Amino acid sequence: MFDRRILLASVAGLFGLAAFRWLRSTPAAAAGKFEVEKTDAEWRAQLTPQQYEILRNHGTERPGSSPLLKEKRKGIFACAGCDLPLFSSETKYDSGTGWPSFYQPLENALGKTEDRSLGMLRTEVHCRRCGGHLGHVFDDGPKPTGLRYCIDGFGMVFHPAAASAS
Numbered sequence: 001m002f003d004r005r006i007l008l009a010s011v012a013g014l015f016g017l018a019a020f021r022w023l024r025s026t027p028a029a030a031a032g033k034f035e036v037e038k039t040d041a042e043w044r045a046q047l048t049p050q051q052y053e054i055l056r057n058h059g060t061e062r063p064g065s066s067p068l069l070k071e072k073r074k075g076i077f078a079c080a081g082c083d084l085p086l087f088s089s090e091t092k093y094d095s096g097t098g099w100p101s102f103y104q105p106l107e108n109a110l111g112k113t114e115d116r117s118l119g120m121l122r123t124e125v126h127c128r129r130c131g132g133h134l135g136h137v138f139d140d141g142p143k144p145t146g147l148r149y150c151i152d153g154f155g156m157v158f159h160p161a162a163a164s165a166s
Helices: 004-023 040-046 049-057
Strands: 075-079 085-088 110-115 122-127 133-138 148-151 156-160
Touching: 040 049, 049 133, 085 148, 085 156, 110 133
Parallel strands: none
Antiparallel strands: 075 085, 075 156, 110 122, 122 133, 133 148
């Protein structure tokens, strides 16, 4: 005998599963092919637990927790996973968000994917060489680009510019 309650519960369950998958969809970068590819064990051995959570699990650090937020020296911010140069200190600014912010990446440094986590549609940015999650880009930044690359500081390392000899 056919039970309508079972049918309705099954349909509701399928819709719920589809909605959950849409909200928690893993960005395409996680499944992509990159120049630098490592096993999960290799990434865990190389990265600190916080770096691993951000770069490999698309985590986010607490606002204001990264030492790179207050980094003012001239230099390059690179990927903590593969050391690819990502941002110049010349494009860093204080957005007041609690995360290091930049208005422009270095050429050919980042990839972008659609991020539907947390019930919203955002543009995730990742290292184009190793696929490591770095943060998101928003269109509320300063001139000249109008963009704000809101980056997890623990996903990067800083290389100060060499001091010039006088």
